[in-house]
Amino acid sequence: MKVLVIGAGGREHALAWQCAKFDEVEEVFVAPGNAGTQLENKLTNINVGSEDINGLIDFVKNNQVDLTIVGPEAPLVLGVVDRFQAEGLAIFGPTQDASQLEGSKAFCKNFLDRNNIPTAYYDVFTEVAPAVKYVEEKGTPIVIKADGLAAGKGVIIANTQAEAVEAINDMLEGNRFGEAGSRVVVEEFLVGEEASFIVMVDGKNILPMATSQDHKARDNGDKGPNTGGMGAYSPAPIVTDEIFQNVMDSVIRPTVDGMAAEGNPYTGFLYAGLMIDHQGNSKVLEYNCRFGDPETQPIMMRL
The missing domain is CATH 3.30.470.20 (ATP-grasp fold, B domain)
Incomplete structure (x- = not known):
């Protein structure tokens, strides 16, 4: 059995290493991998980026890969699972629509609310003035989140109103996180x-x-x-x-x-x-x- 792990971080190193421990697995490809995966037995780095979906599909077809496991979020949000499934290729991960749970914090919060799943109180904004007004009403500390993917860095804990206003301005007007910050979630600061x-x-x-x-x-x-x-x-x-x-x-x-x-x-x-x-x-x-x-x-x- 041949496995492809998509990604380049420590997470992908750990997943590929674990896959390689099975006797049934003859080789684990990592796209693109890293210096650590290059040193492991049964692991092979390939020169295909994790967001190059066409390149990944071509590699899987040309090398008879039996299963693909997706490591990072970006290719999921881009629809790598949908594309693989359309080609009849085995892949483990959520579809592009399901990946909105991570790809859009507004989608996630609204889903949690609809399904009565416990979460912090919140609201969603695309303009500065109503977002600032919400902060004034709720007080601080409060949390400002960029709606889209920001590599784990799109969450700002504002301890003062000035910090909250700065974060809101940075995201909605300052383009700090690009398209990911064109909409923000402002939510309760939870203690625990x-x-x-x-x-x-x-x-x-x-x-x-x-x-x-x-x-x-x-x-x-x-x-x-x-x-x-x-x-x-x-x-x-x-x-x-x-x-x-x-x-x-x-x-x-x-x-x-x-x-x-x-x-x-x-x-x-x-x-x-x-x-x-x-x-x-x-x-x-x-x-x-x-x-x-x-x-x-x-x-x-x-x-």
């Missing part, structure tokens, strides 16, 4: 401890993976701007057996059922970023439509 809850889904059935936590802030002491993740560990001590079951019942199952009911059945890795308060109640901060990065690395080491 974050955890990553990742499952595999086939459209209906759910297989939970190990829980994990990552460190988003750039600097020690949880300070500095958010990053895509400075490090991670697994399991997440805060996720007790009771909290685990509650998340499955109140977050994950309603999400999978809701996506199916709305005509977007979900297949692939589904990653809920949670905030867990001191009473053990969980709210969804965001959804990612792929395995976490860097959380994949400790999770794969535990399998």
Whole structure:
């Protein structure tokens, strides 16, 4: 069996490494891979970018690849799964429509609201003045999020009204995140401890993976701007057996059922970023439509 893993990060290194451990897998290609994957047994880097969908399809056809696994979010939002399926090629990941759970924070928040899945109160804005008025009404701290993909850096925690106004202006008028910031979500600042809850889904059935936590802030002491993740560990001590079951019942199952009911059945890795308060109640901060990065690395080491 031949496998292709799309992506270039530590997440893809961990996924490809785990795939290569199976005797049935003779070779794992990584597109484009990195210096680490180049050194691994049974792994081969290929010179095809993760967003070059035509190039990926050609490679899979020409090299008799049996299964493709998508690592990063960008090709998912671009519709790589839809294109592969149209060609009759096996690929694991959500469709372009289902990937809106990550590709648009406004879509995600509205979906959560429609399906009564716990999340922070929020509103969505395309103009500065109403967004600023909302901040004035709700007070600070408050969270400003670029609607689209911003490599994990499109979330600003504003501790003062001035910081909130600056973030809103930067996104809506300053073009800080390009098209990704042409619409913003302004939402409640939640207090608690974050955890990553990742499952595999086939459209209906759910297989939970190990829980994990990552460190988003750039600097020690949880300070500095958010990053895509400075490090991670697994399991997440805060996720007790009771909290685990509650998340499955109140977050994950309603999400999978809701996506199916709305005509977007979900297949692939589904990653809920949670905030867990001191009473053990969980709210969804965001959804990612792929395995976490860097959380994949400790999770794969535990399998």
